[in-house]
Amino acid sequence: MTEVFLTDAVEVGDDAFLVAAQWPRDHSLYHPDRSGRTDPLLFAETIRQALVYLAHEYYDVPLGHRFVAYDLDFQITDASVLQVAGEPHSVVLQARCATVGHRPPRRHGLRMEAVLTVDGEVCGHGGLRFVAVDERTYCLLRARNSVPGDRAATASAGGGEASATSVSAEAVGRLRGKDCVLERVEPGGEWRMRIDTDHAILFDHPSDHLPLMVAMEGFRQLGHLLANDGLSGDSGRASAAPYILGSCAVTCHLFAELDLPVSLAVREDRRTAGTRRLRVDAVQCGRVIASSTMVWAESAP
Structure with a gap:
């Protein structure tokens, strides 16, 4: 409660x-x-x-x-x-x-x-x-409305767990490592969601598919990382005013399975004065299961 x-x-x-x-x-x-x-x-x-x-x-x-x-x-x-x-x-x-x-x-x-x-x-x-x-x-x-696919073949094509590296909580605007739902797969640099069904908040009740709020958290974390250059190590970015999420729209197209990889693909990354617009798709087995549009705005210091 x-x-x-x-x-x-x-x-x-x-x-x-x-x-x-x-x-x-x-x-x-x-x-x-x-x-x-x-x-x-x-x-x-x-x-x-x-x-x-x-x-x-x-x-x-x-x-x-x-x-x-x-x-x-x-x-x-x-x-x-x-x-x-x-x-x-x-x-x-x-x-x-x-x-x-x-x-x-x-x-x-x-x-x-x-x-x-x-x-x-x-x-x-x-x-x-x-x-x-x-x-x-x-x-x-x-x-x-579920994603069809061969689980063994999809897991093999995804490169396996050994090639996936978790992103730091700080880079995605979170405090605890267990709250980070983003990881990067090498080679190729693919962004992928890290799904922890034991997370007490994101999975506060049993689900047989990826909940909308978990997908939104994945979109938000990738948006925060990209908008604030979370992987660049640029000290100039750290001293500037951070970009904050001004708007977000998520549309669900298919049920996403919990035991198959979910990739996050950036379709649009447009910068204007003081804002950054991102359009990101969540993809499973080659099919878009959810899509998002976010606008991040540079805030006053």
């Missing part, structure tokens, strides 16, 4: 809600950055928790249904509001929901859009779309 950030929710109109949450001043995974700003992935996780709660409480989704996410996005419009102070942030989501692909009782489809208010200041917006389905429907979706 320590990972639940929601504190209250109330219906304020047709498909309109206010969802309250409290963000901790510190967190083992989603900790403040070196300038003292709250990790924006707390916003993404709060969006996820909010829609799950609203689905059960207001849209009659049975507790036993499986949730399958299609896409999640957020944008921070005023990062200064996220500065950690002497008390935990008081958070309110002004949420509006809509049914999409809704065929109850077996399939409940929902989309939520939310405006983020932190300590009384509007500072972002985001959204999430998913379906909640019964076990029979889940098995059909799982079989229809």
Whole structure:
């Protein structure tokens, strides 16, 4: 229960809600950055928790249904509001929901859009779309939308564990080595996700596929490393203002298996004055299982 950030929710109109949450001043995974700003992935996780709660409480989704996410996005419009102070942030989501692909009782489809208010200041917006389905429907979706492939052949082609080197936690903006989900495979320099199903936060409940929030963490960590030149050893970069994640959009295309390699392929890396835009795909068995677009912005020192 320590990972639940929601504190209250109330219906304020047709498909309109206010969802309250409290963000901790510190967190083992989603900790403040070196300038003292709250990790924006707390916003993404709060969006996820909010829609799950609203689905059960207001849209009659049975507790036993499986949730399958299609896409999640957020944008921070005023990062200064996220500065950690002497008390935990008081958070309110002004949420509006809509049914999409809704065929109850077996399939409940929902989309939520939310405006983020932190300590009384509007500072972002985001959204999430998913379906909640019964076990029979889940098995059909799982079989229809999974990555085909020969596990032995894929593992052999991937180069084996001996060629994969973990990236330092500092390079990806994390504090603990076990929180780093990124590794590099040589020869070739391929970026690959390191999936630890025993991680108490990223896998806080059993899953038979790669969860959306784990994929988002992989995208974020690679984005942090590239935007802040985490492998360059450039002392000039270290003294400059760090790049912070301003927006992120993730779309899931297929179920990703937990026992097959997931590579992260950079499709676009565009620099402009003060920003860096990255488009990254997660690939398994040669097929794109999820894609992301991130914008990193250089912050004030």
